[in-house]
Amino acid sequence: MEVDGGGLAAAAIPAIDMGGFPGELRRLKEACHLWGCFRVVNHEVPRELMAQMKAVVRELLDMPQEIKRRNTDVIAGSGYVAPSPANPLYEALGLYDVGSPEAVAAFCNQLDATPPQREVIGKYAKAIDELIMGILEKLAESLGLSRDLFSHWPCQFRINKYNFTPETVGSSGVQIHTDSGFLTILQDDETVGGLEVMDRSSGEFIPVDPWPGTFLVNLGDVAAVHTHIHDSEIIRVDFSA
Template sequence: MEVDGGGETAAVVPAIDMRGFPGELTRLREACHLWGCFRVVNHEVPQELMVQMKVVVRELLDMPEEVKRRNTDVIAGSGYVAPSPANPLYEALGLYDVGSLDAVATFCNQLHATPLQREVIGKYAEKIHELIMGISEKLAESLGLSRYLFRQWPCQFRINKYNFTPETVGSSGVQIHTDSGFLTILQDDETVGGLEMMDRSSGEFVPVDPWPGTFIVNLGDLAEAWSNGRWCNVKHRVQCKQAVVRVSIATFLLGPKEEAVEAPPELVDSEHPRLYVPFTYEEYRELRISTKQQAGEALALLRADS
């Protein structure tokens, strides 16, 4: 069970202590298998930096639309995302690879970031990339594999804004979906709830309440395929709970740039036959777009036994 800052039970999404390894490996493996998500506590991203970054996020997303539209795509959806008929309350800014100093600089240049904003974004990018690499290493270690399998995989970065109003309370901020990549680290809004994860055992959505200073980690579709079904992707959504602006920061470990995604040989045996054919991240991303299947259903089209 997850415990909030006051010591009371808040939700059932597991909390993983980043200072508790190797003792946390079993709990991490179970969280990936049963939930496909978990919260990390006692990480190395300074809380002061997290607060500073949220200030910058609000400043950037409050800019005029013509400025935000300068944030252009590298791959579809990696730049500015305007409100749409499917998600009319949502908009975002982003960059393709937060681990690249050049990409971070381009992002700042596109938005005419101030020197202070650039400093905060640069420090946050460095720390969040270190964290996502550290988590991926722990995930590999939990399966008895090399810790360094994901070092060259790009990490997309996205800052999100939900323009909630009195008329939209009770509606969906972002529709039910899974993430297409390997894993996502989310710094959620510290005061405004609305994030919900699906409990696979019941099919019900569980609210994930704000817990300042922590991150939520979601496993995406590539994690389910790469792990040969040992881990699961998690369906999630954002609901409008109150008439206030809600912001969050997401970092996505996508997948290899060119190589195919497939389960390592160590995860394939007579009891665990290969579940999915090899595919690249770009092929899978295009498949999700073309089929308009955003909640993991497109994985079934790549089953090895189909």
């Protein structure tokens, strides 16, 4: 972390090289203790697939409301989330478990996904599930836990959209929050920032700039309770051009 002349901390979120293990185990543990979040680089999710999934996400969220509302919950809040008084700019679709081919197929069926969309969604779900499990195995190893501790945990997939207008630029896209799960892996926008995390020592929100081709990993409430390695990171999402 660096501090500028005005005293505001500027984020230097650690970058973890997925091709650098076991040498990265110590840095991974430190990132979890000190930050509660980190970037992963040199992962095996192709950038072309990341771009294709981003295009499919836009297509799905541009569908009529009556189709998006078919994306029903498996557990509360796991399906379609419409803009609400609490979060008027936020909208999302949900797939309960990317590691389940049946759940992926059900998600595609609910939204009448086309064959090309289904192909991209299926490939992306498989790649992300493998990446998440790889990160969890490395995290367990860094903490001296069993590598298969998380082998049967579901990996919920959220597709988020922030419906900003010129009048709402600068406002929060979603309420300040911590994530409820063990970890969140985020493919953020490649050109538009807005994600911020709280520096607990100062209480200031620190911008986390986009980094194309990488994923941001954030530890959630379950991780804080399960491992005692870090209090959950407090997150804010604003729009910035």
